[in-house]
Amino acid sequence: MAATAPTVSLSLDEVHALAAGCLAANGCDAENARAVADTITAAERDICLSHGLFRLPGYVASLRSGKANGRAQPVVEDLAPGVVRVDGKGGFAPLALEAGRAPLAAKARSQGVAALALNDIHHFAALWPEVEALAEQGLCAFAFTAAFPYVVAAGGRTPIYGTNPMAFAWPRPGRAPLVFDQASSALARGEIMIAAREGHAVPPGTGIDAEGRETTDPNAILDGGAQLPFGGYKGASIALMIELLVGALIGDRFSFEALAVDNHDGGPPKGGELMLAIDPARFGDPENFAAHAELLFGRITAEEGVRLPGDRRRRNREVTAVDGVQVDSALHAKVVELAGG
Amino acid sequence: MAATAPTVSLSLDEVHALAAGCLAANGCDAENARAVADTITAAERDICLSHGLFRLPGYVASLRSGKANGRAQPVVEDLAPGVVRVDGKGGFAPLALEAGRAPLAAKARSQGVAALALNDIHHFAALWPEVEALAEQGLCAFAFTAAFPYVVAAGGRTPIYGTNPMAFAWPRPGRAPLVFDQASSALARGEIMIAAREGHAVPPGTGIDAEGRETTDPNAILDGGAQLPFGGYKGASIALMIELLVGALIGDRFSFEALAVDNHDGGPPKGGELMLAIDPARFGDPENFAAHAELLFGRITAEEGVRLPGDRRRRNREVTAVDGVQVDSALHAKVVELAGG
Numbered sequence: 001m002a003a004t005a006p007t008v009s010l011s012l013d014e015v016h017a018l019a020a021g022c023l024a025a026n027g028c029d030a031e032n033a034r035a036v037a038d039t040i041t042a043a044e045r046d047i048c049l050s051h052g053l054f055r056l057p058g059y060v061a062s063l064r065s066g067k068a069n070g071r072a073q074p075v076v077e078d079l080a081p082g083v084v085r086v087d088g089k090g091g092f093a094p095l096a097l098e099a100g101r102a103p104l105a106a107k108a109r110s111q112g113v114a115a116l117a118l119n120d121i122h123h124f125a126a127l128w129p130e131v132e133a134l135a136e137q138g139l140c141a142f143a144f145t146a147a148f149p150y151v152v153a154a155g156g157r158t159p160i161y162g163t164n165p166m167a168f169a170w171p172r173p174g175r176a177p178l179v180f181d182q183a184s185s186a187l188a189r190g191e192i193m194i195a196a197r198e199g200h201a202v203p204p205g206t207g208i209d210a211e212g213r214e215t216t217d218p219n220a221i222l223d224g225g226a227q228l229p230f231g232g233y234k235g236a237s238i239a240l241m242i243e244l245l246v247g248a249l250i251g252d253r254f255s256f257e258a259l260a261v262d263n264h265d266g267g268p269p270k271g272g273e274l275m276l277a278i279d280p281a282r283f284g285d286p287e288n289f290a291a292h293a294e295l296l297f298g299r300i301t302a303e304e305g306v307r308l309p310g311d312r313r314r315r316n317r318e319v320t321a322v323d324g325v326q327v328d329s330a331l332h333a334k335v336v337e338l339a340g341g
Numbered sequence: 342m343a344a345t346a347p348t349v350s351l352s353l354d355e356v357h358a359l360a361a362g363c364l365a366a367n368g369c370d371a372e373n374a375r376a377v378a379d380t381i382t383a384a385e386r387d388i389c390l391s392h393g394l395f396r397l398p399g400y401v402a403s404l405r406s407g408k409a410n411g412r413a414q415p416v417v418e419d420l421a422p423g424v425v426r427v428d429g430k431g432g433f434a435p436l437a438l439e440a441g442r443a444p445l446a447a448k449a450r451s452q453g454v455a456a457l458a459l460n461d462i463h464h465f466a467a468l469w470p471e472v473e474a475l476a477e478q479g480l481c482a483f484a485f486t487a488a489f490p491y492v493v494a495a496g497g498r499t500p501i502y503g504t505n506p507m508a509f510a511w512p513r514p515g516r517a518p519l520v521f522d523q524a525s526s527a528l529a530r531g532e533i534m535i536a537a538r539e540g541h542a543v544p545p546g547t548g549i550d551a552e553g554r555e556t557t558d559p560n561a562i563l564d565g566g567a568q569l570p571f572g573g574y575k576g577a578s579i580a581l582m583i584e585l586l587v588g589a590l591i592g593d594r595f596s597f598e599a600l601a602v603d604n605h606d607g608g609p610p611k612g613g614e615l616m617l618a619i620d621p622a623r624f625g626d627p628e629n630f631a632a633h634a635e636l637l638f639g640r641i642t643a644e645e646g647v648r649l650p651g652d653r654r655r656r657n658r659e660v661t662a663v664d665g666v667q668v669d670s671a672l673h674a675k676v677v678e679l680a681g682g
Binding site for chain 2: 079080081082083085110111112113114115117119140153154155156157158160168170178180182186230231232233234235237240241243244245247248249250251252254256276278279280282283284285288289290292293295296299300303305306307309
């Protein structure tokens, strides 16, 4: 993925066709292939390379190993006036998220706040697409999911929490929503893996080795060591909260439970996701909430060098819509090979 | 507050009577004095000294200056099936929180998830009491509030966000709930003020001076400098999220707006708070969610030296229930003086 590596130039439509074709060739039905390809294409569009075509080999591995169901038909169930559940039936997350989106939005509008519990899915993407989609409908949204156990508890040296991301989106009528999506670990696991492959150190605070000593050696973190949460015990608290929300609350797997039953095919864990959606129009300032938020955004960005979360992604998509994307040639060849092409 | 300072020994009942009497002598009606004294006593009970009697001079300052209404009668309003609002009428937060608790819990049980928006309150306490109270009723709860602008945005050097705490509680039937309550700043502002008073440095990463340089000098942070968020840009994202939730969403003040209209009496800002409550019994694992969570807690605490968030507070309350508390003599004398005694 280094800037000097040879690349293949693709339009976003070509990215989508390549991804969907590869998934279909490995056992996805048309709807699942399209939904996963949508997510991959959105990541490439925003130049979030770690969640773009880079993920396809993992998706394919879980299709081929039988861990993930490429033909899953998600089932929507109403659990309470403010709660909708989607049983993902062992498939990848994108189609289950699509199935839950309209009922979640409808419940948020009618109740003011609502939850979407997704069970039995394999999440292998970023969380920002799902919160952004809700915010584009005028809702404030949260998403949480777990992973495999990579991160220590506060004061511990045994990996127990996932890199557990949380995402948040705020609607900005007439503009792209404000969105952030951040792991509970100090560094994303993918970045540690890339550092190991490229032979460079990771920043201090990223992880510990097998003896519990802080290290900047990515291999020591990956081989029997553990990742550290962001911001010390506060990040660990957030990782713990996310385990509770997506494990105990919705009746799905903690990160350590996902690992215990995994087949180690290199694909995503099986687990759950929680989303919350809030309709600002049902709170105390329905006429003015959007303009009020813009006051804050204006004040933040008035300072030189300060951007809002997600700004880089939003600018990237303006460029890639015109110029398409540059895909690492080795990755492109790998995907073509996996597609049987 | 140093361990060697002279202290006065008080029972928790004496703490409560002292606090309530002091508040009543300065303009609180009986209900408001009792509610604020409950919060102060809970903090002393858990040996959270920064939110105990230590706060009384600030409460009194805002009563005497007329900023806070000591006779506020909170008004509860139903905004949506999942949303209840309490207009605090310019009073302190505790009585408004009490007024909102039962409707919030009832809505969470009937809808699955619900929100409580508190407007026009002065919050000068920790957030853990309100989430703990919900969790004691079997609910999972969140709380968020803003403050005055003390913390920079990611990449910035101008204070714009409050120290914006978020609290979370998980119910543990038959046991005290799991609770955490953490500021979005790297260090609590009170700890920086104590370091300045006692003449010692603060940890690296706490803040910057007026020229934007990182410093461990608490005076440089307090005098024209700014606090840093915990965990870099990720903590800043959480601070921003909280501004949006308690400012734009519920129609109340951002931290910078609270400062702009403050009278600088040393008491709390006027602003809002958001709580969310979730009933795990309305999700996918109603019979088993509590036992499932205990599996995780058991795994976390099986590691030597690892505690769950809030464990220290829970142990402290066992001690203080029997032994009472030791109050700094100078603080005790100050409170007695403020009470007109």
